[in-house]
Amino acid sequence: MTDRPHLAVIGAGPAGLAATLAAAGHGSRVTLIDSAAEAGGQFYRQPATELHARRPQALHHQWQTWERLRDGLHNHVKAGSVQHLTEHHIWFVERLPRGFAVHALLGPEQQDPATVHADAVLLATGGYEQVLPFPGWTLPGVLTAGGAQAMLKGTLTVPGRRAVVAGTGPLLLPVATGLAAAGVEIVALVESADPRTLLRQSRTLAAHPGKLGEGVLYTGQLLRRRTRTLYHHTVVEAHGTDRVEAVTVAALDAEGRVRPGTERRIPCDTLAVSHGMLAHTDLAESLGCRLDGTHVHVDEEQRTDVPGVWAAGEATGIGGSGLALAEGHIAGNSAAARLADTEPDPGEWAAAAKSRTKLRQFATALDRVYRPPAHWTEQVTDDTVVCRCEEVTAGAVREAVGALGAGDLRTVKLLTRAGMGWCQGRVCGPAVAGLAGCALTASRRPFARPVPLGVLARAGEESAQ
C-alpha cells in the first residue's frame, strides 16, 4: 500500500473533505491534515466530543452533506486508504527534490513538531474574517461574527445576552439566527449593503434558487423573532469601558457616507461584526504559488502553477461551502489521476465543473452587493487602535502615510509596527491598506504560524540530511 502515490490534503473543511474522498476513491493514498480535533473546518465545526451533543444538527444547515462527508471519511480511514491527522498546525510546506515535506506543530500547545512527506499537496486552507476598525472595536464583547458562530458550534457557548450583529455579507444572517436559536436576544441586525444594489444583481442571484432560499429562510426566522433589521446602515462606534455597553449605528447615503443626524444608540453587551472573508494563502505563498490578488491562482483542474500543488475552496477565492465542495472534488480527481501518471478525464467531474462556474458567478454577484461602506475610513478617529497586536492607532498610520510618505503596507509596518505583532497583520492588513489608500496585497509571511526556535532549528537539520 505504501508504494501508492501519496497526496497530503491540508485542511479538513468542505474543500479538503471533498478532495480527500475524490482522491482516495480514485486510488490515491491520502493523508488529511487539519488543526482541529475533528473534521469539518469552520463551516461544519462540530461540538467537542466530550460535550456529548445529541442534536448538533440544530447548529447547522446542509447537515446531510456533512453526514455524507463524515461517513465517507470514516469509511476510507477504516479501509486504510486515508489517514486523518488531527490537531496538526501546519507552519510550512517545503519543496524537496522529490515531493514535499509538510511541517506541523502538534496539539493546542504547538510546541512539538511532526513532519509528513508526500508526493503532492492539496491546499484547502480556507479563510478567515475581515473586520474593519471603528472607534471601540477593541472592547471586550466586540468579536467577529464568525468567531461567535465558531464558539457556538464548537463549545456550545454564547458571548452575551443582547447582541448586535453588524457589518456586511451573507454570513450575518446565519450568525444572527444561530445566536437567536441559542437564546441570545438579537437587538439589531445592521447591514451596510444597499438593497437597491441587491436588486441590480437580482438576475444573477435568481439563477441560484437554492442559495436564495437559504436567505429567505434566515430572513423569515428573524422576522418571526421581530428582529430589527437595518439595511444600508453601519456601526460608527462601540461604547463602554471594560466591555461593550452600547453601539451607535447610522444610516448611509448613496455614496456610502454616514448621513449626519441619523445616529442612534442601541444598548447591547455583544457586537458580532464581519466585513467579509479573506483567504489563507500563507502556505501557497511560501511554496511560490502564483496569487491573483489575495487568493491562489488555479487552472481548470484546480492546479496551482507549482507542479504537484493543487488548491481548492476559499483559498482560491471566497465563494462559500458549495463552491468549496465542487472545487475540492475536481482537485481530488485531478490529483489522483496525475499522481497515477494518467491524464485526468474532465468528463468525470462535469457536474462539479458546472456547479463551480455557477457558484463563482453567484459569489461575484454577492461581492458586488456586500461591500463595506465606501468611505468607512472617515469614521475611524485618529485615536482608534488599528493594529490590535501592536496597539498602533489610525493617527500613527495616517502620519506614516501623510508626513512620511509611506505608500504600501510594508513601509507602514516598518514605520509604525502595524502588522508586526502576533497575528502578523492578518487582522489589520485590510484596515491599514484602506487608510494608506493602497491595495491589500499578500504579505509573504515565511511561516504560517509562530514556530518555536528549537523546532525551526531541528527542521533545518532534518531537511539538510
Add this chain to the structure above:
Amino acid sequence: MTSPLDLADAHPGPAFTVTLDGRRIEALPGQTVAAALWTAGVASWRSTRGEGRPRGIFCGIGVCFDCLVTVNGRPNQRACLVPVAPDDVIRTQEGTGHDD
C-alpha cells in the same frame, strides 16, 4: 430561556473546578478555556502591553491572538484553542505575561 447546551441537546460529564486569578469557577469537559470563562460571565482575560487595555475573544478561531491567557504558569496560550482541564490555574495575562 434556551441555552446552547439545550439547543444541541448536550449531555456533558460533570462540571469541574478551575481558578481564574484565584477565584474558583466551574468548567465542563470539552470546553476550551475561553468557553469556560464566557460561561462564568468573564469577557476579558488579558491586558495589553502598551495601554493596559482589556481583551478577550475576537476571532474565535486562533488567527488573531487577542485571547492570550496564562494557563498553569504558561503565558500566551490562545484561550479559544486550549481545552480546559480540572484544577487548571488560569491567570489574567498582563502585557507579555513574562513580567510576573
